[in-house]
Amino acid sequence: MDKYNIPEGVQVFDRIADFRRWRRSILLQGQTLGYVPTMGALHAGHISLAERARQGNDHVALTIFVNPAQFAPHEDLSSYPRTLQADLDQISRLPVGTVTAVLVPQVSEIYPNGIELDVSKQIGAFVEIKGLSHQLEGGTRPHFFRGVATVVSKFFNIIQPEHAYFGQKDVQQCVCLRRLVEDLHFPLQLHICPTQRESDGLAMSSRNIYLTPSQRKHSLVLYKMLSSIEKNYKDGERSRDKLLADAMDIFNAEEKQVAALHEDWTMKLDYVSIANPxxxxxxMSDLESGFIASIAVFLGKTRLIDNFLINCEL
Structure with a gap:
């Protein structure tokens, strides 16, 4: 890691064994560790997780790892942003001691038997979460949560944190990981932190950098649809079909605008959902106890997701 400018007070590891020696040293001192997993391309949402972790722990560790196992062969693994120095620069702007360790492991260490994007060719141990990973995101990305559950299990084993922090924007991932921690008895507490948003409401995401200016303007359709569901629910509407229909009216109107104004790209709905948390x-026949409202939309080739927790918590 000599070629990188390392922030003051941060140790950066590229080997698991070195990280584990550091982890053991703070354990022997009786100090706690909070963990924030990332795939890099850090933004204010990631930083807010690190700040939240520091409030409740003596140390905070980040992992930066673009996980091949959660990408299908046709997806954007090769083009996914890898910006380690910029990520370290983001960390350097935090007060010294907010983040104390960063692990940037090699793919060959995380997947010692190699990792094929084609699931049928993969060799090694993998983790699946049945019943929570086939719907919603799993409809478009059928092997995504298998990859997430596998790499998170690996990192929980490597990092051994007392607390782990995830963002609500990836809400189905959060639901899956709660079940993972519960079923596999990981000795840690999972914290789901609110989605960080731009000033106009767009959920912060590493994929936002792919949006053209025109796509960025129309990306607010996700926030508008979710806001409609939330407002109508608060106003007393309890029909799932009516809540979804009103949200779809917003999407259809935005889609017509895109079709009229932009010939070089299209907007397409992947799903809009109301689901049990x-x-x-x-x-769901009864919405009184609350629900997750979630949406996925393609803007050109960029796929964005967002969600609101309505009258419920994770």
């Missing part, structure tokens, strides 16, 4: 069941 624990089971992700979409056939």
């Amino acid at each position: 624990r089971t992700l069941d979409e056939e």
Whole structure:
């Protein structure tokens, strides 16, 4: 890591064994560790997780790792932003001691048997979460949560944190990981932190950098649809079909604008969902106890997701 400018007070590791020696040293001192997993391309959402972790722990460790196992062969693994120095620069702007360790492991260490993007060719140990990973995001990305559950299990084993912090924007991931921690008895507490947003409401995401100016303007359709569901629910609407229909009216109007103004790209709805916050069941007959409203939209080739927790918590 000599070629990188390392922030003051931060130790950067590229080997698991070196990180584990550091982890053991703070354990022997009786100090706690909070963990924030990332794939890099850090933004204010990641930074807010690190700040939250520092409030409740003596040390905070980040991992920066673009996980091949959660990408299908046709997806954007090769083009996913890898910006380690910029990420370290982001960390350097925090008060010294906010983040004390960063692990940037090699793919060959995380997947010692290699890792094929084609699931049928993969060799080694993998983790699946049945019942929560086939719907919503799993409909478009059927192997995504298998990859997430596998790499998070690996990092929970490597990092051994007392507390781990995830952002609500990836809400289905959060539901899956709660079940992972519960079912596999990981000795840690999971914290789901609110989605960080731009001033106009767009959820912060590493993929936002792919948006053209025109796509960025129309990307607010996700926030508008979710806001409609939330407002109508607060106004007393309890029909799932009506809540979704009103949100779809907003999407259809935006889609017509895109079609009229832009010939070089299209906007397409992947899904809009109202689901139970624990089971992700979409056939909810009673909305009184609350639900997750979530949306995925393609703007050109960029796929964005967002969600609101309405009258419920994770």
